[in-house]
Every structure is written in C-alpha cells, then in structure tokens.
Amino acid sequence: MGSLINGVNGQHALTFIKMKHDFASLKVNQNRLVDAIHSSSEYGSAHRYGDDATETGMARLSLNDADKQVRDWFKVNVESLGCVYSVDQMGNQFAIRPGKNSTASPVMMGSHLDTQPTGGRYDGILGVNAGLEVLKVLHEHKFESEGSIGLVNWTNEEGARFPMMAVASGVWAEAVPLNKAWNLAEVSASEDGAKKTMKEELERIGYLGKQKASYKEFPFAAHFELHIEQGPILEMEKRKIGVVEGAQAFKWFEITVRGRDTHAGTTPMNARMDSMLCAAKLIVQANKIAKEHDGLATTGILNMQPGSVNTMAHTVTFTLDIRHKSDSELSEIEKQCRAQFQYIAENDSEKGCKLEWNELVNSPAVNFHEDCIAAVRDSAIEVCEDLPQTSNDGQLWKPMISGAGHDSCYTSRRCPTSMIFTVTKDGVSHNPREYCSPEDCALGAQTLLGAVLRYDRLRAEHGNLQ
Amino acid sequence: MGSLINGVNGQHALTFIKMKHDFASLKVNQNRLVDAIHSSSEYGSAHRYGDDATETGMARLSLNDADKQVRDWFKVNVESLGCVYSVDQMGNQFAIRPGKNSTASPVMMGSHLDTQPTGGRYDGILGVNAGLEVLKVLHEHKFESEGSIGLVNWTNEEGARFPMMAVASGVWAEAVPLNKAWNLAEVSASEDGAKKTMKEELERIGYLGKQKASYKEFPFAAHFELHIEQGPILEMEKRKIGVVEGAQAFKWFEITVRGRDTHAGTTPMNARMDSMLCAAKLIVQANKIAKEHDGLATTGILNMQPGSVNTMAHTVTFTLDIRHKSDSELSEIEKQCRAQFQYIAENDSEKGCKLEWNELVNSPAVNFHEDCIAAVRDSAIEVCEDLPQTSNDGQLWKPMISGAGHDSCYTSRRCPTSMIFTVTKDGVSHNPREYCSPEDCALGAQTLLGAVLRYDRLRAEHGNLQ
Numbered sequence: 001m002g003s004l005i006n007g008v009n010g011q012h013a014l015t016f017i018k019m020k021h022d023f024a025s026l027k028v029n030q031n032r033l034v035d036a037i038h039s040s041s042e043y044g045s046a047h048r049y050g051d052d053a054t055e056t057g058m059a060r061l062s063l064n065d066a067d068k069q070v071r072d073w074f075k076v077n078v079e080s081l082g083c084v085y086s087v088d089q090m091g092n093q094f095a096i097r098p099g100k101n102s103t104a105s106p107v108m109m110g111s112h113l114d115t116q117p118t119g120g121r122y123d124g125i126l127g128v129n130a131g132l133e134v135l136k137v138l139h140e141h142k143f144e145s146e147g148s149i150g151l152v153n154w155t156n157e158e159g160a161r162f163p164m165m166a167v168a169s170g171v172w173a174e175a176v177p178l179n180k181a182w183n184l185a186e187v188s189a190s191e192d193g194a195k196k197t198m199k200e201e202l203e204r205i206g207y208l209g210k211q212k213a214s215y216k217e218f219p220f221a222a223h224f225e226l227h228i229e230q231g232p233i234l235e236m237e238k239r240k241i242g243v244v245e246g247a248q249a250f251k252w253f254e255i256t257v258r259g260r261d262t263h264a265g266t267t268p269m270n271a272r273m274d275s276m277l278c279a280a281k282l283i284v285q286a287n288k289i290a291k292e293h294d295g296l297a298t299t300g301i302l303n304m305q306p307g308s309v310n311t312m313a314h315t316v317t318f319t320l321d322i323r324h325k326s327d328s329e330l331s332e333i334e335k336q337c338r339a340q341f342q343y344i345a346e347n348d349s350e351k352g353c354k355l356e357w358n359e360l361v362n363s364p365a366v367n368f369h370e371d372c373i374a375a376v377r378d379s380a381i382e383v384c385e386d387l388p389q390t391s392n393d394g395q396l397w398k399p400m401i402s403g404a405g406h407d408s409c410y411t412s413r414r415c416p417t418s419m420i421f422t423v424t425k426d427g428v429s430h431n432p433r434e435y436c437s438p439e440d441c442a443l444g445a446q447t448l449l450g451a452v453l454r455y456d457r458l459r460a461e462h463g464n465l466q
Numbered sequence: 467m468g469s470l471i472n473g474v475n476g477q478h479a480l481t482f483i484k485m486k487h488d489f490a491s492l493k494v495n496q497n498r499l500v501d502a503i504h505s506s507s508e509y510g511s512a513h514r515y516g517d518d519a520t521e522t523g524m525a526r527l528s529l530n531d532a533d534k535q536v537r538d539w540f541k542v543n544v545e546s547l548g549c550v551y552s553v554d555q556m557g558n559q560f561a562i563r564p565g566k567n568s569t570a571s572p573v574m575m576g577s578h579l580d581t582q583p584t585g586g587r588y589d590g591i592l593g594v595n596a597g598l599e600v601l602k603v604l605h606e607h608k609f610e611s612e613g614s615i616g617l618v619n620w621t622n623e624e625g626a627r628f629p630m631m632a633v634a635s636g637v638w639a640e641a642v643p644l645n646k647a648w649n650l651a652e653v654s655a656s657e658d659g660a661k662k663t664m665k666e667e668l669e670r671i672g673y674l675g676k677q678k679a680s681y682k683e684f685p686f687a688a689h690f691e692l693h694i695e696q697g698p699i700l701e702m703e704k705r706k707i708g709v710v711e712g713a714q715a716f717k718w719f720e721i722t723v724r725g726r727d728t729h730a731g732t733t734p735m736n737a738r739m740d741s742m743l744c745a746a747k748l749i750v751q752a753n754k755i756a757k758e759h760d761g762l763a764t765t766g767i768l769n770m771q772p773g774s775v776n777t778m779a780h781t782v783t784f785t786l787d788i789r790h791k792s793d794s795e796l797s798e799i800e801k802q803c804r805a806q807f808q809y810i811a812e813n814d815s816e817k818g819c820k821l822e823w824n825e826l827v828n829s830p831a832v833n834f835h836e837d838c839i840a841a842v843r844d845s846a847i848e849v850c851e852d853l854p855q856t857s858n859d860g861q862l863w864k865p866m867i868s869g870a871g872h873d874s875c876y877t878s879r880r881c882p883t884s885m886i887f888t889v890t891k892d893g894v895s896h897n898p899r900e901y902c903s904p905e906d907c908a909l910g911a912q913t914l915l916g917a918v919l920r921y922d923r924l925r926a927e928h929g930n931l932q
Contacts, residue, residue: 116772116774116777117772117773117774118727118771118772118777118780158774159774159775159776160774160777163775165775165776187773188773229732230728230729230731230732230733231729231732231733231734231737232733232734232737248731250731252775252776260894260897261584261896261897262893262894262895262896262897263696263697263869263870263895263896264762264764264766264787264789265696265714265716265762265787265789265868265869265870265871266695266696266697266868266869266870266893266895267696267697267698267762267869267893267895268697268698268762269753269756269757269762269763271697271698271893274753274764276749276765276766276768277749277750277753277765279746280745280746280747280749280750280765281746281750283742283743283746284743284746284747284750287735287740287743290735291735296730296731296733296734296735298730298740298776298777298778299742299743299746300730300742300770300773300774300775300776300777300778300779301770301773301774301775302742302768302770304766304767304768305584306582306583306584307583307653307654307766307767308582308583308624308626308766308767308896309625309629309718309766309767309785309787309826310625310631310718310764310766310787310870310871310896311582311584311626311764311766311896312764312766313766314584314897319775321730321731321775321776323730323731360775402731402732403729403731403732403733404729404730404731404732404776405731405776427728427732427733427737428726428728429728429729429732429733430727430728430729430730430774430776430777430778431726431727431728431780
C-alpha cells in the first residue's frame, strides 16, 4: 500500500491536515467512556481483588455465554447510534456510520471483547469502547465525516480458548483458511466433557453470520486500534501515548519431550530418561538465549503424563513463545533453541530424551503504514500539548513497537493500519489487576478520534473516496 | 522386636534350620504361577505394546472396577485352597491357611494388586501371585506348617489414585488414622466429575469390611514380600535374588511457586515474575543436589495456572520426591533444596517469586528384621546353589536396600519383616513394559516359599507358637 501523500513525508502532510482541521471541538466524554468499559465488563467479570464494584478481572473467553452477552450489548449500542450492523462467518461484528460518501470503504476502528481466563478490564475492551465513544461523539455532534467510519469487534483475539490468536481477523485477511479456524477446538473441554469447535460455539451463541469473512467482501480504507501498552515502558518514562509503528515478530511452538516412565525410587539418576527434568532444562535455556538476544521467551502451558508423584513422566509437552522486534534475530533465537535443546536432550539428560517441535504460530515483524502512523502521531501531539510535561525529554508521546500480536497485525496486510498505546499500571496485563486510569483511557480515545478524522480527511483530499 | 534366636546370629541359626528342613521337595510350579499372573492381569490390562496377549501394561487403579474384579478373583482362589478369608475396614484382603497350631498369629506373605495408571504386570501382582502359588504348593502337598501361613492383598499401595502410598498397611500398622485414609480423595475426578473418597469407593465396590484395620485386631507373626526390584542392579550384576535388608528414606513435597501472570509479549525479561521459569530452575537444582549426595529427586506432577500460551503462569505447583538410604543424608538434601530454592526464587527469578512447601509424605529409612532377612538369605542360597554362576563374584543373591516404599515398610513397624527382589528387565517399572521372566518369577516364589517355611519352623522351635 503506497502513501496517500505522494512525495511528501507523513509528518509534513499531517501537520498540514492539523492546521486546517475543523474537529478540534470534538471531545470524548471521559465519564461516559469509563462507564461503558465497566458496564460491558459486567458480562464475564471474575477474580475479584478489591471492594469497589470495578475491582475485578475478567474471564470472558471467546464465544462463551458472557461473550454472547457482551456481543448483544455491542449490537444494541451501535444500532442506537444509527450504524449499519453486520456479522460475518467468524462472528466478527461490524458497525458502520455512513459518511458523506457512504459507498467507499470505511475507516475502521477495532479491537476485541474476549479476554484471557484471568484477564483484565482493558485489554481489547478499551479499544472497542473507545471506538464506541468516538461514534457517540460523532453522533451527538451530527458530525459528517467524508467517508464512512466504523467499528469492529474481532472474535477470539486472545487465542486463549481457541488456540490461534487473532484468528478471526486472520480469516478476514485471508491469512487463515476459514475451515481451519472453524475447526479449532477449545483448549480445555467444556462442562459436558467435549471440546467444542469455534464453529459449534459460533452457532450455539447465534453469532455464525452469513457474510463472508474476507477483506474482499468487506474492505477497509484503514484500521486504527487503541490498546493498552500491556508493558511498563510508557509508565516508566512518564509518557502518555504510544504511537505504534509496528509489532515485534513472534513464534509459538509446542515442544514434546519423550522419556521413559520409570520408578522414582528405584531408577538411579544415571539410568533415567526423565522428560520433566529435560523440559525444565530446555525452559531455562530458552529464557537464557532470549535474554542474550534482547528478545523474549515464555512457557505458558506445560502438561505431563502419566502424572504420579513417584513415577517419572514419559511425556512432557510445553509451549514456547519467542519474540523479537527483528525477524532475523527471532530466527537466530529459534535456531539456537533448536540446536541447544537437541544437545541437552541427547547429552545432558542422562539416558537421553526425544524431542518434537510443532510450530503453532509464525507472525513476522509488522511495519504499520506511514500515513496511519502519521495520523496517530499528529493526533497524539495535539492531545498531549496541553498536558503537564512529565517525561525527561518533555515529550509525552513516543514511537513504539508492539510487544504483543494484535488484530491490527492482520489488518495491516490488507489496509493501512496503525495503533495507539495507553499507559498500563505497573505494566501488568493478562491479569485481573490490569489497569488504565480514566484519564489515560480518555487521552487514548481522544487520540483515536483525532487519528481517524485526520485519516478520513486525508483520503478525501487525496481523492481516495471512489 | 528381638531376634528369636537369642545369642546366635541369624546366619548361623538358619544354616542349622536349613540342614534339618524337610520341605526341600516342595517346588513352585512355574507355569501355573505365570498363568495366574496373566489371568489376573486380564482385569485392568491396558497400554498394549506387542502382539502377544500378555504384552500389555495395566491400569488397575485402586478400587476401580477392574480392582473389584481382581479382588473377587483373589477371594475365589484363596477360598478354593481352604483358606479362611476376611476383609478389613480398608479393604485389605486376608487369607489364612491353618497350621498345626491355628491360634497363633500367622506368618504372612503379602503385596498388592493395584497398579499405576500406566503400570506393568509385575509390580505387586507378582508378590500376591507368588504367595498364592506358595499356598497352592502347600495345599497340593497337604503340607502341615507349624503355625498358620497366610496371604494379604493390601489396598492402594501405589498411592496413584488416592495420594498416600501403602495407606492401607499404614492403617493396619496404626501409623495412619483410619478416617484420614477413608477421606483421601482421588487425584483425578471420576467420569461424573466428582472426586471420590476411598471410603466411598470401598463401599461402591463392596470391599468396605467390618473387621478393624489394625495389627492389634489381626496380628502377624511375620511379613514376607516378594517384589520385582524395579531397578537395574540385579540385571546389571547378573544376579538372581535380592535379599532386602531395608528401604531407603523418602519424602514427598508439593511445592507452590507464585509469580505474576503478565503478557508474554510486552513484559521485558527483567520485569517478570515467571513462576514456570522459576519452577524449572528449582527442578533442575533439586536434581543436581540429589545427584551430588548420591540420592534421588523426581518431579512427577506439575500444574500451572492459568495456562495460556502467551501469558506467564501466576502459579505453578509441582511435586518433589527425594530419597536416600540414610535419613541424615535425606535431611541434608531437603535442607539444601529449601535453602537453594529460596535463593533462586528471591535472587535468580528477576522480580522474584514466592514459595510454599507442603510435606505430603515422610518415610524414614527402614531396617528389616534380622530373623526374616536370615530366612530369606538362607532360602536364596538354597535356590541359587544349582544355577549357573553368572555374576563376577559367583554369588547370585545380594543384600539390597529397597529404593521404593512398600507395604513391608509399615508391617516392619509391627512384626518381623523382610523382602525378596527379583530381576527387572532394564530396570523398568511403573511402565507397561515392566517385565520379570517366568524363570525369575519362579525363583522368587521358590525363595519366598523357603523363607516362609524356615521362619515357621524357626518360631516353632523357639517356642513362639503360644
């Protein structure tokens, strides 16, 4: 995708847009935004940690009953704002507020309403609610955008219940085949003991839409996503807004270690094929390698069989999530893990263990679009300019690379995309205590509003509303 | 318990017994023994690994349906041999073949018929079947022993389903309170989703006896247990029989590591409280410490929460089984683990993790009774004397310390006890491929027969049949 502004760098063009924009009076309503975040979090709230009604985390796993409820809530809200509403085959919910030109592709805001099993009230939820708040502001001001502006709630972004993150935006981007997504089975069996598929659960809760899940069927002019940073950097540097220029590369593996299940009391140490001990060494080593390369490594799931105190496991299976902002450095981390794991399994596990690698996800580094980045940056500059200067260098926004994967990584393959980050208390995310202050939520939503309207104006001025 | 032979060492006394014994013609029937092992293993066979009907392992968890079936089989078999049969409150099954004096306490043979979830056909099963074969030999020869001779099938020796090993002999020995044992809940929930207690399952399968489970109610003159070695030593040294003089000390712990569940992509390595990484380091360290002390360490169960690929675990719980033949060395291993685990959790886990230790089992080193050891040794010498000499030193039997815990460790607290070990192929146990050859099974059973009759004669000659 080329820049809309030929021969002019984004900074320059957006300064131009900023100077003549007529939407400076459009302000998000902080209280209304925060109320909406917490109202929608009634569906699936869990893991109470304090006395206040809002001091809980969330357990709104994709397509569970609470997720159905919040989807119904989403539909009612966007329809009350006069949006055109639709659902596609992956349960993605789209709301479009028509612009002066209502036939051109919409500029979309989007994020997700599903959470981790022990998730918080902001990851994804802030992004959808901020988009909803922008639509409310446009609606109450009867603002006429150049093209249409919309909001999408993407299904199963977390990948926590159905183990492929951002799978539904992946189908929309035609990066993930529809049937592969539909057939994903949940990680843990439901109460009736069966592992349901995504398609079964979409049907069960009434969100298996007929609209084809594809960017060809439902193209976007652009995609903007507001999200909590989920890390400690903005807070540590006392800044307010992250202007997200891309996302780090990551890969997910499932690694199986096969040993032998022998008796814990009668098998001498040097006669063992202890798959748990071997797996422990591999996990320690992966972390060491990642740290040496300034990357990340995490094991979030580990299962062992047969599972008896006085019997070694014959099989241990664990996940390995490795990340780096550079594709080539990530490859190097993977290469060293593969080589050193093999060495440990063969030579540092007594009688030896066998290894199998299964690649679950391969998400290369993502570079967002310069026009969208410029729209976000210019909006952030405006939002920050009246705030007290707290950072060492006097700048309250910062260009950042996303540590996590997001739906925006998939949309970025099919339309200009960027993201906005807000401060995350203590950098804690995927945790009930995840927190973004009301002020920071509103600053993020205001930045989103400014970025979307800038981009809307930009594409109109460059004749991109056919 | 003092020696029956005052002022004379066991070796000398038993040589005396050996010279005048009149039961040299009593020989176990190898084919009948092996047939019985495999017939009884029809109940609960699982994990096929070869084409032959006997090439499977076992999944006969204590008090499951297959365990009920093999208990019924045990009852029918011992009653057909004219034994007096009874069941106690823990489901322990007793069969007594009356001797000339049928009022004195019986000399018992015993082991167990429950197995690990992926167990084999010999652990426990050989011991009960060898005892049954001894009773068959005595029956067919109408042999009149001095006192009564019996056989016991102990409940839940493995501790695999109800997590306390040898719990039912523990109750008999009054080392474990009855209600504690009855209230033990199974490790994994049954098909209906509920975790059944031992008492519920004893009732369900009809094996909750009325007879008090106590050595006071049902005293033994002695307890002899034949068991596969479950380790590689006899096979490596090309010997045939282990004369077991005691059992190593062991402790079981459940260790909980608490960290923080934050996002795998956005939490810098140095800002983490990664409980899985910490647990992995602890497991590696425990194994290192155990090896340095010539002891053993094993982690057989590990669970982590919440269990999501891209979220660190906030909690990891794992078991640690440590063993040593010396109580003081085991204490030293535990002490070093506690200190070094604490150091790792505080200083080598980035932002730190919290540890909790829960002691599940504390089984001190056991020294068996000199008279029983002598009876086994003398019987083993006789059994081995006509076999081809294969070991380096020309001796086919060997004094050994048991690596595993056994019901004999509890009986040893209340009556003279010893054990006999047989060769275990590749040292593999707690595994479907666990194997003891027909010849080795028969050599073990013959040694058991000789040991029991020697002890029966010994106590009669020393006036211990009041």
